[in-house]
Amino acid sequence: MSNSPFLIAGELTSTGHRLIQRVYYEDTDFSGLVYHARYLHFLERGRTDYLRCLGVGQRELLNADEEGLVFVVHRMEIDFKGPARMDDVLTIHTVTDKAGGAKMVLSQEIRCDGALLISAKVIVAVINAKGRPRRLPEELAHQLLAASAGQAG
Numbered sequence: 001m002s003n004s005p006f007l008i009a010g011e012l013t014s015t016g017h018r019l020i021q022r023v024y025y026e027d028t029d030f031s032g033l034v035y036h037a038r039y040l041h042f043l044e045r046g047r048t049d050y051l052r053c054l055g056v057g058q059r060e061l062l063n064a065d066e067e068g069l070v071f072v073v074h075r076m077e078i079d080f081k082g083p084a085r086m087d088d089v090l091t092i093h094t095v096t097d098k099a100g101g102a103k104m105v106l107s108q109e110i111r112c113d114g115a116l117l118i119s120a121k122v123i124v125a126v127i128n129a130k131g132r133p134r135r136l137p138e139e140l141a142h143q144l145l146a147a148s149a150g151q152a153g
Contacts, residue, residue: 009049014150016095017050023088034084039118040076043108046092047122054143068129069137074103075123082117084110090117096148099141102126102133 010019021042029035051058061069084090091111098105103125110118128134 009052010046010092012050012053012147016093016148017046017053019046019049019092019094021045021090021092023084023086023090025086027084028086032086034088036080039078039080039110042090042092042110043118043120043122046094046108047106047124050094050147054147056140056143062129067134069134070127070129071104071124072127073122074125076120078118078120080118082112082115084112084117088112096144097121099136099144100138102135104136104141104144 010017023034027034027038027041048058058071061071089112093109093111095107096104097107103123106122106124108118108120108122109116126134126136
């Protein structure tokens with residue numbers, strides 16, 4: 001069996017990236033429902049593994065040149081539609097709405113058995129290693145947009 005990170009990083013689909021995650025006891029609160037802040041973890045995994053499936057390593061971006069390139073969440077809007085429970089199998093879907101300049105805009109959903117639980121819009125700032133805004137390389141912006149249009153690869 002291969003140790004490739006792509007075996008556990010979800011998959012690119014015709015409409016973006018899909019990651020499957022199970023809800024564990026550590027994700028829940030005393031009521032047995034997923035604690036609201038834990039959804040941020042699931043969303044982060046979706047965004048990170050989306051990049052991995054595109055062959056983009058964040059560590060490599062930081063060290064790609066002397067300026068470095070880093071993604072940071074600038075703004076996030078989340079709508080909580082329904083709860084997830086322990087042992088649920090969640091699907092995290094991530095799609096790029098915009099990519100260019102010094103930001104990306106991503107839409108994310110978390111579903112369970114097809115039911116929408118969470119919808120989120122995430123504005124990601126692109127900065128250099130010193131924390132200053134930096135332009136997203138055009139090739140990477142194109143790659144992100146193409147993946148969400150089903151043209152990756």
